[in-house]
Amino acid sequence: MPTVSTIIEEARLTAHALAEYAGGLINPTVRLGVTGLTRAGKTVFMTALVHNLLHGGRLPVFEALSSGRVARARLAPQPDDAVPRFDYEAHVQGLIDERRWPESTRNISELRLVIDYQSGRGRARSLTLDIVDYPGEWLLDLPLIEKSYAAWSAETLALSRQAPRAQLAAAWHAHLATTKPADREDEQTALAAARLFTEYLKACRDERYALSLLPPGRFLMPGDLAGSPALTFAPLKLPGEGRAPSGSLWGMMERRYDAYKDVVVRPFFHDHFARLDRQIVLVDTLATFNAGPAALRDLEGALTAILDCFRAGRRSWLSNMFRPRIDRILFAATKADHVHHVNHDRLERILGRMTERAVSRAQFAGATIDVVALAAVRATREALVARGRERLPSILGIPAAGETAGRESFDGETEAAMFPGDLPDDPEPLFSRETGVFKGLATADAGEADYRFLRFRPPAAETNPAGHPVLPHIRLDRALQFLLGDRLA
Numbered sequence: 001m002p003t004v005s006t007i008i009e010e011a012r013l014t015a016h017a018l019a020e021y022a023g024g025l026i027n028p029t030v031r032l033g034v035t036g037l038t039r040a041g042k043t044v045f046m047t048a049l050v051h052n053l054l055h056g057g058r059l060p061v062f063e064a065l066s067s068g069r070v071a072r073a074r075l076a077p078q079p080d081d082a083v084p085r086f087d088y089e090a091h092v093q094g095l096i097d098e099r100r101w102p103e104s105t106r107n108i109s110e111l112r113l114v115i116d117y118q119s120g121r122g123r124a125r126s127l128t129l130d131i132v133d134y135p136g137e138w139l140l141d142l143p144l145i146e147k148s149y150a151a152w153s154a155e156t157l158a159l160s161r162q163a164p165r166a167q168l169a170a171a172w173h174a175h176l177a178t179t180k181p182a183d184r185e186d187e188q189t190a191l192a193a194a195r196l197f198t199e200y201l202k203a204c205r206d207e208r209y210a211l212s213l214l215p216p217g218r219f220l221m222p223g224d225l226a227g228s229p230a231l232t233f234a235p236l237k238l239p240g241e242g243r244a245p246s247g248s249l250w251g252m253m254e255r256r257y258d259a260y261k262d263v264v265v266r267p268f269f270h271d272h273f274a275r276l277d278r279q280i281v282l283v284d285t286l287a288t289f290n291a292g293p294a295a296l297r298d299l300e301g302a303l304t305a306i307l308d309c310f311r312a313g314r315r316s317w318l319s320n321m322f323r324p325r326i327d328r329i330l331f332a333a334t335k336a337d338h339v340h341h342v343n344h345d346r347l348e349r350i351l352g353r354m355t356e357r358a359v360s361r362a363q364f365a366g367a368t369i370d371v372v373a374l375a376a377v378r379a380t381r382e383a384l385v386a387r388g389r390e391r392l393p394s395i396l397g398i399p400a401a402g403e404t405a406g407r408e409s410f411d412g413e414t415e416a417a418m419f420p421g422d423l424p425d426d427p428e429p430l431f432s433r434e435t436g437v438f439k440g441l442a443t444a445d446a447g448e449a450d451y452r453f454l455r456f457r458p459p460a461a462e463t464n465p466a467g468h469p470v471l472p473h474i475r476l477d478r479a480l481q482f483l484l485g486d487r488l489a
């Protein structure tokens with residue numbers, strides 16, 4: 001039975017969808033979501049994408065542009081009054097003039113572009129492209145909408161007892177052992193539990209573990225809600241059934257969990273997620289390899305949860321009546337410039353295999369899914385470097401100031417060559433459940449990771465035939481062709 005609030009939500013969504021539908025008839029619009037977990041590369045991707053479109057970057061696979069049908073792309077005023085504008089100009093200036101990476105995404109932001117082009121039949125047309133950049137942590141919150149506090153508590157606790165999470169959860173678990181759900185509600189107990197639970201989530205996110213599945217997202221990125229009751233709760237070890245006794249800690253935590261859904265998760269779903277047409281999910285796959293098999297398994301869990309969100313996002317028939325649902329999802333392994341080009345296809349295959357498994361686990365059907373390994377900004381070049389008699393395919397780049405490798409510390413000015421190692425050619429053994437080990441990537445078990453990737457400084461911009469600086473990239477054009485090609489046909 002739909003609740004009153006569900007009916008009101010549906011009505012609001014429908015009114016919004018109708019208005020957008022009417023607008024879309026006159027002026028075709030694509031809303032493209034750009035997401036990924038912290039430091040996946042969202043800000044860099046969005047900056048590079050817009051810069052390449054505005055200034056005619058080298059995008060041979062993006063047919064509309066390479067065939068000369070795009071007359072021009074221009075920025076237009078930000079359409080949504082309540083969403084911050086993506087600070088494109090500041091990001092470009094940092095990247096190109098100062099060769100430093102932009103400030104990462106901490107909040108949702110948006111940018112509108114209008115692309116004037118000639119259709120395949122030679123007619124002059126315009127496509128409005130709204131690009132919405134938002135933290136992937138928010139996306140991973142969506143499954144909470146349909147999950148009770150009891151179910152979430154049980155799931156979160158079970159996960160926190162697995163390696164390597166268990167050791168990171170020790171302090172929180174110790175506190176949990178001192179509380180009983182039926183204890184009287186108490187602000188100090190709730191504060192302590194929330195703090196220890198948040199510290200556990202933060203430790204999981206650390207690059208040594210690089211775990212992905214860490215809801216609730218705002219515990220890691222609280223924004224303006226820091227310290228509010230909606231963020232001051234934690235799982236409890238609950239009895240199998242029954243209701244929270246009145247005035248209990250259990251009741252208090254449950255109320256706040258529900259408030260989190262009302263204040264944070266549902267508004268995000270309606271105001272942003274349900275309005276997207278296309279989605280790119282950026283994944284720092286190499287950082288996950290670097291952290292080892294547990295991180296890889298965790299990432300697969302996160303991809304499944306993400307696909308579940310897209311399924312959930314399509315359930316509302318009212319909104320679907322007026323709006324084409326998300327019909328294309330691209331999963332992109334970012335920072336591919338950290339490995340030699342022979343590994344780009346391998347990186348793509350591994351993410352592809354992981355996505356396939358997530359698709360079958362999420363019983364996902366509908367949208368077209370593709371996978372690409374890309375570097376939105378290519379910070380390295382390739383060379384064969386002699387080591388003894390061997391010539392190793394290596395990458396050259398300027399490690400960022402303060403980066404270290406072994407005993408060497410870099411100053412941000414000096415170029416270095418490194419051989420980052422090869423990814424396995426066949427992704428299949430990585431997923432072998434019989435052995436229970438991600439073979440070939442057992443580096444974390446050895447205590448030392450092979451895939452130790454330095455942060456490089458952004459590259460010097462190249463110049464296009466019109467004399468404008470453009471940023472080098474890897475396969476950004478393939479991503480654009482998949483995400484927008486058909487809309488510019």
Ligand code: GDP
Pocket residue numbers: 036037038039040041042043044045101102103104105334335336337338374375376377378379380455456
């Ligand atoms: P966000 O948190 O998803 O917005 O992540 P950012 O876009 O801020 O990227 C995080 C960091 O990853 C940047 O500061 C860069 O160091 C690195 N990075 C992102 N994209 C690329 C890329 O295409 N190539 C390289 N070499 N580094 C990248």
